[in-house]
Amino acid sequence: MEPLATRAEPPQRLPALPADAGLTWRPLTLDDVPAWFELVTATEDADDAIERQTAAELADQFKGSWRDPARDSIAGIDADGAIRAYAFSVFRPVTEGTQAPYLVGAVHPDYRRRGVGRALVAWSEARARQQLATAEANLPARIRLFADEHNTGMRRLAEASGYGALRWYVGMRRDLSQPLPDVATPAGLRVEPYSKARDEDVRIAHNQSFARDHWGSSPVDAEAWALDVVGGEKFRPDWSVLAIDEATDRVVGYLMSGAYDQDWGPQGYTEGWTDLVAVRREWRGRGVAGVLLTAAMRAYAAEGMQYAGLDVDTDNPTGALGVYTRLGYQREKGSVLYTKEI
Structure with missing residues (x-):
């Protein structure tokens, strides 16, 4: 270049x-x-x-x-x-x-x-x-x-x-009044609430999973993570969950949530929002994402949220769209990424 x-x-x-x-x-x-x-x-x-x-x-x-x-x-x-x-x-x-x-x-x-x-x-x-x-x-x-x-x-x-349209992102929501799926936790894995003590481990897991395998993503340094991911006023650590490899005590998956209540009036319903969810490569294909999403949905429902929401790149190579659909998420409005390649 x-x-x-x-x-x-x-x-x-x-x-x-x-x-x-x-x-x-x-x-x-x-x-x-x-x-x-x-x-x-x-x-x-x-x-x-x-x-x-x-x-x-x-x-x-x-x-x-x-x-x-x-x-x-x-x-x-x-x-x-x-x-x-x-x-x-x-x-x-x-x-x-x-x-x-x-x-x-x-x-x-x-x-x-x-x-x-x-x-x-x-x-x-x-x-x-x-x-x-x-x-x-x-x-x-x-x-x-x-x-x-x-x-x-x-x-x-x-x-x-x-600018040319390059990628499409679709918003999805899951009705929390409907029964939640019974998703089994894989052997050797422990699900626990997010804690500040684990934050750097989560950031590293993000950079080695999400940033590596999701189109257009780049590693997030500690300053940007602190400001843009866990430092915002809408971040909900109590709605965020981690998947821990019991053999190594390492974070191998995570889900970060937010409560964007400014959206609830215009959209007409309350919602727990999944900002980020990812699983390390070696743990994919075992249902870890489903475990994390279901745990988050239970946390949202426990506080009276009507829906769980997230958005997804429709070309996501990890098969995320299929995972969300199987868990009962349905498509809503979407957005378009326009770019000029340099």
Whole structure:
């Protein structure tokens, strides 16, 4: 491969943003979170977004040594000081796998069809190319955009900006009022609740199973794990479970859960959500994933959740879609990954 600094074709300057849209442009700051959250809520409601964000999750975008909002974000402010549009290029460099910044943004419904969205995609892509050019590891690279499958406006914008649909992810849910399956725990395996004492072992198991075998995944370092996996306000350690090899006392499978109550009103039901589930290669094919998922479903049901939910890459090579279907999960709305390969 050519050096990533060459392949990324980073611009010296970021493209100008519309001067005729009634907006002034500057980076986001932590003080902007309340106004930023108002914009995000308005756009999510207008677009019937599958997943909703909280103000705390937006504030988390200012944490992490790899984040630089002063350079990686931009916001459009109207004459009254309200944020009407924003874009952010989020990039955590990795040492193996794929260098893959992802672009997020939104335009208030009142400011759409003025070229603002397309200009923001161009701006954030240019910033992503600059970020890629600074990465130390010369790896395959792509720039990513995600769109809800039903959001035709966002999908048209991605395609008009030169992005191609590459992967489809489907949301699935399991009705917890229905009897849960009786899944036997394989011999030599112990299932126990997640504990902070096991956290580093879980991260290592993640990097050796999920990051190795799931398309597009890269290892997660300790800082990113602490912030993005177990440090979020919605993480539920009491709904998370581990599979332990009794012979070695090693984590060989795990399931991490969250309670995203901001989604429950718009979707019309309560739900325990499985953020991550994976099993090490040597333990696959023995029903370990089913054991973990059933244990989590029991934890969700015990707190009155109506459904268990998760999403899955439809091309997942581990056969996860079949596992979920056999456990009673049913397909719901999905999302699409758009990319430019670098």
